[in-house]
Amino acid sequence: MAKTTARTCPGGAGDEPGLVPYPERTEARYRAAGLWSGRSLPVELTSAATAHARRTALITPEGRRTYRELFGEAERFAAGLLGTTSLRPGDAVMFQMGNVAETVVSYLGCLLAGMRPVCTLPQHGVREIGVLARHIGARGLVVQADFGRGRLLGNAKTLVADGVIEDVVVARGDASGFVAYEDVLASGAADDPGALPYRELDPRQIAVFQLSGGTTGLPKVAPRLHEEYTYNARAWARTLGWGPGSVVLYPLPIMHNAGIALALQPVLLSGATLVLAPSADTGTLLGLIEATRPEAIPLVPPALAIRLLDDPRARTADLSSIKDFIVGGQKLAREVAERLRDELGITVRQKFGMAEGMFLLTPAHADERVRHHTVGQPLSPEDEIRILRPGRDTQVPDGEIGELCVRGPYTIRGYYRAQRHNAGAFTADGFYRTGDLARRHVIDGLTCYSIDGRIKDVINRGVEKIHADEVEELIMRHPAVSTAALVAMPDRVLGERGCAYLVLEPGGQPPTVRSLGAFLLAQGLATYKLPERVELVPDLPLSNVGKVSKKDLREDIEAKLAREGDTGS
Template identity: 60%
Template sequence: MTTDTATAPTFAPALAQRYLRDGLWRREPLGEALRRAAAHRSERLALVTPEVRWTYRELDERTDAVAAGLLAATPLRPGDRMMFQSGNVAETVVAYYGAVKAGIVPVCTLPQHGEREIGQLAAHTGARAHLVQADFRSRDLVASAQRLAATVPGLDTLIVARGDGALTLEGLAATGATVPAPEIDPDGVVAFQLSGGTTGLPKVAPRRHPEYAYNARVWAQALRLDESSVVLHPLPIMHNAGVVAALQPAHLTGATFVLPTSADPGEVLELIARERVTAMPVVPPAVAIRLLEHPAARSTDLTSLTRFVIGGQRPSEELLERLEAELGIAALQMFGMAEGMFLYTPPDAPLWVRRGTVGTPISPADEVRVLEIGGEDEVPDGQIGELACRGPYTIPGYHRAAAHNATAFTADGFYRTGDLVTRHVVDGVDYYAIDGRIKDVINRGAEKIHAEEVEELLVRHPAVLAAALVGMPDPVLGERICAYVTVDAEADGTPTLPEITAFLLEQGLARFKLPERLEVVEAFPLTNVGKVSKKDLRADIARKIEEAS
């Protein structure tokens, strides 16, 4: 096992030995696991996009060809890092698997990332290659990559997909090269994923071959995926949720993976019906609402969909009830992170557990603590604390972040997630309710208001579909409370701030937690991975206040 702790901290030897002994980890590169999976089901359908329908044999051959081309026709060697800026197209899947098979480490960014972010991440990870999608919407990613190559030391290999260039993905696949099997450290880093829980430049989570494969396999077991399953993921595929919660679980179990070009509800609904999709993991509430509100939703056959899993943000009970009552979808909840840990509500759990918690850990080897905020002592069950976790697929540290690792992990290696949770024990099973983020707190004159508590009450209002609470600048109190809401088009009028105030008081909310401003919007701004962008909401309200002053 590599010992480069300065860049990619390793698992404690005793834990690594336990995971190997218990059969959770396998000492094989992820690319070999993908080859074995494909060999057992070569003529089954592996990948469906609006442009391709490939069997496992075809996908395996294409990714093998790209792997050989990368090693024969570029200066890249196993261990080199490749930045990814490519959207939901078949070429992204081929490039990712091809890189993994060649031992080249994908840095899983998004096409929407700007040059500053890509440049900083390339320098931080020591990336040598940059893969871009030439026809991604209206952005000229090729020109952007060329500018970065001139300014980022070492970033010397540009590979273009779906376009022209000195090196193209299609050209690499067509070289017909035969190269010796590369030597890949089966314990080494297989991919870099970006943490979604930080501010500023994201922290980089190094995912290793044995734990990343196990993460996919154990999640597939939780979803009960098999060769008859059809998995659809509507969000960016190169995000951690796309790779380890959808793409790899499907292909390691022989399922069919369906990749829409975007989360457009019309396209998604059409694919569900046409391909008889059985599982949609990690659907953010905002995407679920768009599906629910689409005109075609009630005329679309959704009976095949038995695993519709909401993640990324806590859904309202009203949303869960409407999905079941109006579309016949018994939605489940999950909680996951680029750093590892997945929680999931089993379909046979009690109704209040499925509605009010994000479930229980998916692996029996997962270890969870609920810590007092700012300390390492555990709080009693039923009390709010910080979620901390350790296990066979939770990273032991971030890449090149020794100072941050010293505070982000406990003395014995538990990752402090920054999420506020409450543990409930039901029939001997631990379930966890997410109560917000430690940092998602509005500081109103030293009074701390947890946004999620108020948001949960706001969505109980009959006219409110979704809510997001943010702080707005105030010269005296530091921050005051602003509530952004979307409303039901069929509601009897748009709610006013006095009406919302009266409603929240009826719900028992303390007066100091009441919103002091109400903004009604048609839709929330979203991050690249479909979460509500509170950063954009805070900027919006700050701008409005400044313009009015």
Template identity: 65%
Template sequence: MSAMVKENRAEDPGLVPYDDESRERYRALGWWNGKTLPGELVDAARQHASRPALVTPEVTWTYDRLFEEARAFAAGFAGRVGARPGDAAVFQMGNVAETVVAYLGCLLAGVRPVCTLPQHGVREVGLLAEHTGARFLIAQADFREGRLLGQAQELRARGSVEEVVVARGDVPPGAHSYDDVVSDGRQSDIDPLPYAVLQPDDIAVFQLSGGTTGLPKVAPRLHEEYVYNSRAWAEAMGYGPNSKLLYPLPVMHNAGLALAVQPAILAGACLVLAPSAEITGLLDLIEEHRPDTLPLVPPALAIRLLESPAVRSADLSCVRDFVVGGQKLPAEIAQRLEDELGLQVRQMFGMAEGMFMLTPSDASEAVRHHSVGTPIAPGDEVRILSPASEDEVADGEIGEFAARGPYTIRGYYRAQKHNGNSFTSDGYYRSGDLARRHVTGEGVFYSIEGRIKDVINRGVEKIHAEEVEELIVQHTSVNNVALVAMPDPVLGERGCAYLVLEPGAEPLTVSTLGDHLLSLGLAKYKLPERVEIVDALPLTNVGKVSKKALRGDIERKLTDETGDDR
């Protein structure tokens, strides 16, 4: 290992490693194999060199071509931009071929990608860059009328990042062109590429856990375990060289990488990357490319698919696996997908921290419609705990879902406070999700029954109430605030802000409150979509704000307004 990487690893006191006993056990059982993520991906690409690897509306590339581009980016990123093994680079990119190339190129350069959603604003990206020590930002200039390019310029001007690489558009002064990086890399004689100095227990990728607050929760995914995570998913889904995956959600996210990009490469499959989850475009891609798998469809997208007139004339017979996840899927929606569209639903549960669960393809309708299945790997360990202790609850009772295993992190990055609350004394990650273990004649399965944490699940996007509340109270008219989830038939939940105003203040509206939050750099999808003005917030018997009471209040109001008391 180089002195550079040794130095960078020594500067990571916030990394909670796997203990020696677990590491030795996982390797002895063959779950870990002592190789790095880029090393494994390169080996797979060589094996499947001439097979189709990546399809977008603009490119159709073989494995040879994809990794030729990635190697050029890696060499140019090191030579032209100055990236070194152990550095970190924040991504603000959509679903385009350049994103996949830059991600793989970072891995080959020994650089740690920091995953963000394109919806994130300056505030979120700046916090993540500071927390991970990211020196670089890779941005897509033509994403949504150039919003990401403007953010990149502001982040560089603030000093949040040192260098910016811009793809797909005009490059502002002081930034690097993606095309120039790749062009320089093609002429480079770097051999071997920088990833050769990495070790299997180094950090490979930084994944954001749901959202950010004043103290980000970042999951450091290590090379060896992230390889296993992706390979176990590929095996659970039955991916092989003849598989074709269609992925419509943001690819620079744990789901996009660990359910689609990495498993596809490791299995020699073809990934069809949709630019968005717009229904007409998805149906066109299905008609043109005939994918057999959609590895992650949020319930909101499944509902929009059912409601689309265009779907009635579409041929979906190629889709053998239609996997729904992100939040609980109503059983009646699963039944309609099967009855009306011929799509046999499987459900999954996953998290940036590791653990994936999946309903088996041959499971009964009761299991597929009412559970998220069982862990995908033999080394996965699950406990359903009392939320107030480390005691397990009885089978069939609701408790907190906790997990440990060969690809579940042992601690958040540089987050001692979070780690003290999020992990048991023996290393199980406490997810904050309420779950139930079902022991049936078919086996043991789990269902997700809600959550303990104060998080709003808006489709596949998670909104941490505390983060938004901290910004709302900065408004001069606001004395106190509570943000709660209100039910929504399509997205599952939306945010409702209960406000206590200062005496004499003008009432805030959804629009004026949104303007305030946007001015502070909050992502648009996190804005409250309803405002309720109250004289005081209800309290529990221990003096805390009763969000349960507020959720009940908004549910009653919505029922009164719609007349729907189901």
């Protein structure tokens, strides 16, 4: 095996460049409560794999892998990575991979090689990957050659030519002068798994880099530490009751914090089985549900729930295995939850989470006032939540809207190498300011929270405030609209007005400002909240974490108004 000297410092979290450590007293409290184990993430994963060696760990369209098979392949990948590339323990490795078995193997293999996966998406372009790689200091890249139209290999060549990336591993296609995934496995086949460097990792250091927000200017990178990220996964699995025999279906990109923290790692640490869907196409999902009988789908975007309701095949599919249909990503309309219940027999739970850590989930047996109107409670008894007046450190009364601020044993203490940004992103005592508007509720003695939009997603129309998510929810009821986003456009009199960006259903009649306004008034929306401009687009731009990029939409409408010489009447 090649030499495996770590490039980064071997000391504790306090010695880690760019990392804000947990205070010693806080860390001691989490250890005393038994939340942090003192073992690294790959040590915990391999221990679980040994305990469940014969059970099925992963199901993909290509076949099944037991824990022994999956981790055996990951060990070969780890050894081969150290033997066929210049990468060493401590190096960060970018990913541009879809939902295929090779993604899981290479992710686990990087951990076992003592390297740090950077969970990027295959939709990211050369510029985004380049900005992130330079910020983190990433040297490696794993790409899927046959993803989409094969552009990822061309992107990799550009990144290498620009001196951003040094080593590229290519799965599912011609390596084109880079290192082939199969060659990495073959190279590592003869090595002793016991010699892999992951056993020497300091559990207080960074295990994985997750992304939050855009990559323009300073990237927001969440450094997830070995112990806290392990606890995050265990707390999720425990809350949902996962264990040997549990089957979990995941339809969204696996190389994302939600995919890693809600699906892959909690499944593997609990001895359950992960069914990795190649896409979120409803036909694919319905087929996998009937074939694999999952008990949980841990993250269903509201748009996907609506597509299931609109697919006639869902009416005849056997969905009876699903106990936990967990909707997240944005607020779920009550009507959608009720339709899922009445038309498909699906009981909805809602969640809220972030790359920075904190997860909330509605309790399984809570009534519909909780499950349909809130995102429930945090996972850990050590999680702390404050609802603060935006821009201030004073708490608001129950039921009043404010900024969601969180602290806990799996919530980061700061973004990576972002001292200036961290100064405003955290309170003086370490609560992370999420930027989300929320309310605290007490329902039948149960304390729970609702998410009511984003601070930056409020349109200030004169003295009136318009919460974009409320208007969007109503626009989505329009029969011609597939999806929508409401953003602020500048106005010299009122400051801001609302502009609705609409993606239409095939064959849908384009709404005008007047007809859309009439529709929204009929839905009970106040007149001052009506969109005052409509833009029709083929799709909505996405941020680097797959959410609608309202920043891009605001910039678009500002540019259009500037060209038109108009900033409002």
